[in-house]
Each structure stands twice: as C-alpha cells, then as structure tokens.
Amino acid sequence: MSAVTSPARQVSGGVSARTINRIVIYGLLALFALFYLMPLFVMLVTSFKTMDEIQNGNMLALPQSPTIAPWFKAWGETCVGLTCAGIKGYFWNSIKMVVPAVLISTLLGALNGYVLTKWRFRGHTLVFAMMLFACFIPFQSVLLPMATILGSIGRFGVTLRNATGFNFGLGNSTVNLVFVHVVYGLGFTTLFFRNYYEAFPTELIKAAQVDGASFFQIFRRIMLPNSMPIFVVTVIYQFTNIWNDFLFASAYAGTGDVMPMTVALNNVVNTSTGVVEYNVNMAAAMIAALPTLIVYVVAGRYFVRGLMAGAVKG
Numbered sequence: 001m002s003a004v005t006s007p008a009r010q011v012s013g014g015v016s017a018r019t020i021n022r023i024v025i026y027g028l029l030a031l032f033a034l035f036y037l038m039p040l041f042v043m044l045v046t047s048f049k050t051m052d053e054i055q056n057g058n059m060l061a062l063p064q065s066p067t068i069a070p071w072f073k074a075w076g077e078t079c080v081g082l083t084c085a086g087i088k089g090y091f092w093n094s095i096k097m098v099v100p101a102v103l104i105s106t107l108l109g110a111l112n113g114y115v116l117t118k119w120r121f122r123g124h125t126l127v128f129a130m131m132l133f134a135c136f137i138p139f140q141s142v143l144l145p146m147a148t149i150l151g152s153i154g155r156f157g158v159t160l161r162n163a164t165g166f167n168f169g170l171g172n173s174t175v176n177l178v179f180v181h182v183v184y185g186l187g188f189t190t191l192f193f194r195n196y197y198e199a200f201p202t203e204l205i206k207a208a209q210v211d212g213a214s215f216f217q218i219f220r221r222i223m224l225p226n227s228m229p230i231f232v233v234t235v236i237y238q239f240t241n242i243w244n245d246f247l248f249a250s251a252y253a254g255t256g257d258v259m260p261m262t263v264a265l266n267n268v269v270n271t272s273t274g275v276v277e278y279n280v281n282m283a284a285a286m287i288a289a290l291p292t293l294i295v296y297v298v299a300g301r302y303f304v305r306g307l308m309a310g311a312v313k314g
Contacts, residue, residue: 047071047283054278070279074268074287078280080259081267087284089257090264094243097174097260098291101181102238108182109189109234114223116190117197118205119215128194134187139247142184150176150252173253177260180252181242189234196230197223232302240292261288 042059047070049063057064076086115121116128150171157170169175200223208218246262253259259267265288269281 043282043285047279047286049279051275051277051279070277070283071287073277074280074284078268078277078284080264083257087261087264087268087287090259090261091287093174093253093258093264094261095291097177097181098239098242101178101185101242102235104178105182105185105189105238106231106234108186109191110193110224110227110231111219112186112190113193113195113197114219116194117200118202118218118223128190131187131190134184135191139184143247143251146180146183146248147251150179153179173256173258176252177248180248181238181245184248185238185241188237192230192234192237193227196227200226229302232299236295236299239295243292 045062046054046059048066048068049057049070050065050067053064074086075088077084078086080087080090112131116124153176154171157167157172160170161167204222205218208222213221244262245260246266249260249263250266253263265284268284
C-alpha cells in the first residue's frame with residue numbers, strides 16, 4: 001500500500017523551506033550591509049577618539065573617552081593646504097554651488113521633458129537621442145573644451161564689467177561650476193522627466209489648451225504640481241553627483257578660498273603641516289558626507305517610487 005503524504009506534512013515542509021530561504025536571504029543581506037557600512041562605522045568612531053587612543057587601540061573599538069573636539073577642529077581650525085581656518089568656508093562654497101546647479105538643471109530638464117513629450121516638433125526624436133548621448137560622454141573628454149568655453153565666458157564678463165560696471169558673476173569660479181554641472185546634468189534630468197511625462201495623460205494638456213491655457217501656464221499649473229515624484233528622484237541624483245564631484249571642482253576651482261568641499265577635503269588629508277590627525281580627517285570626511293546622508297535619509301524612500309512612477313504607461 002503506497003504511502004500518501006498528508007496535507008499537514010506538506011504545509012509543514014513548505015513552511016520549513018520558506019523559513020530556510022528567508023534565513024539565507026536575510027543573512028546574506030546582513031553580511032553585505034555589514035561590509036558596506038564598515039567604513040562608515042570606522043570613520044564615525046575614529047572621529048570621536050583622541051589621537052593617543054587611535055595610535056594605541058583598535059580602529060574597530062568604540063571610543064573609551066569620546067570627544068567632539070576633532071569635529072570642532074575640522075570645522076574651524078584644521079589646515080587646508082597652508083591655510084588653517086577649517087573647512088567651514090569650503091562647505092558653504094559647495095552649498096552655493098550645489099543648490100543653484102540642482103534647481104536650474106532640474107527645472108530645465110522638466111521643461112525639456114515637457115516639450116519632448118507634449119509639444120513634439122519635427123526632429124524631436126533626434127534631439128532627445130543627442131541629449132541621451134550626452135549622458136555617456138566621459139568627464140575627462142570635456143575638460144579642455146569646457147575650459148575654453150569658460151575662458152570665453154570670463155573674457156566676456158570682463159568686457160561687460162568695463163562697459164556697465166557689472167559682470168553678473170561671469171568668470172567667477174562658483175558660477176563656472178554651476179554652469180558646468182547644469183550643462184553636464186541636463187541630459188540626465190531631461191531623460192528622467194521625458195520618461196515620466198511620457199506616461200502623463202495627454203488629454204489633460206489638450207483640455208487645458210481648449211480652455212485657452214498657454215504653454216507656460218500648462219507647464220506651471222498642470223505639469224509641475226504633478227511631477228513631485230520625479231522631482232525628488234532628480235534632486236537626489238543631481239545633488240549627490242554635484243556634491244561629490246572632484247574632477248570638475250579641481251579643474252575649474254582647485255585653488256584658493258573658492259574651492260568646493262571635495263577639493264578642500266583632499267587638501268586636508270594631504271596637508272604637509274604637522275602630524276596626520278586621523279580623528280580630525282575622519283570628522284572632516286563625515287561633515288563632507290552629511291548633506292548627502294541627510295538627503296537620502298529624508299527623501300530616500302521616495303527615490304524608487306519616483307523612478308517607477310513613469311515606468312508603466314496606462
């Protein structure tokens with residue numbers, strides 16, 4: 001007589017298999033998270049240690065006598081190259097660069113996406129393909145052409161100042177970096193908004209046109225209020241890329257008091273004045289990383305949601 005497996009045993013076996021699978025999956029995820037977060041942990045605990053404890057202790061050990069003195073020194077006293085005034089000025093340089101660059105590139109990307117999907121013109125596919133191609137141009141290949149363009153803009157600023165008394169920031173290192181990041185990021189922001197607006201109901205646009213709404217009225221009153229998910233995605237992407245940029249920053253504003261945070265941080269680590277203070281260096285690195293960490297903590301949950309918002313048309 002053949003044995004028949006009871007439903008209770010089948011259910012028990014299925015539950016057991018699912019439990020094992022979950023243990024394996026979550027165990028691997030925990031292991032990967034541990035390796036991924038280990039550098040951040042080392043930076044954080046080292047920034048609260050004294051130099052004696054760092055030199056005589058284990059870098060993975062928690063601080064025995066926690067101190068915030070390295071943070072204050074990194075902010076206001078540490079040497080950046082040959083200037084010992086902390087990183088606070090360079091932090092604000094990055095803020096002054098990142099905020100306008102993110103806002104301008106995001107708004108222009110939204111406008112481009114709006115035009116390429118709802119006001120299509122002859123050759124719009126070619127224009128989008130060329131902008132998409134710009135996303136794959138390496139940073140290094142545009143250094144020299146961009147330097148030439150920035151030089152021309154600077155000379156025009158000098159001419160404008162001689163004629164009117166104002167140059168409107170043309171030739172300023174911060175303005176130059178804003179211009180560079182807006183131009184280089186425009187392909188990505190256009191791609192994000194174009195894909196999002198592709199799934200946006202065209203009937204709303206036609207209804208607004210019937211009611212007499214103009215091009216910018218539709219953009220301001222219909223498109224922008226319904227674009228918050230993709231705005232969050234674009235802002236996070238652009239903010240992270242621009243804040244962490246080192247190549248453009250070192251090429252176009254690599255010296256003096258106008259340096260952004262990434263270049264200043266590199267000079268803190270490579271300073272030749274005195275001993276290497278690992279706790280101060282780690283505190284400076286944490287300060288440099290805080291804005292992106294805050295952005296991800298505050299808006300990170302909307303990132304994937306915004307990416308998927310325009311993925312399916314229906």
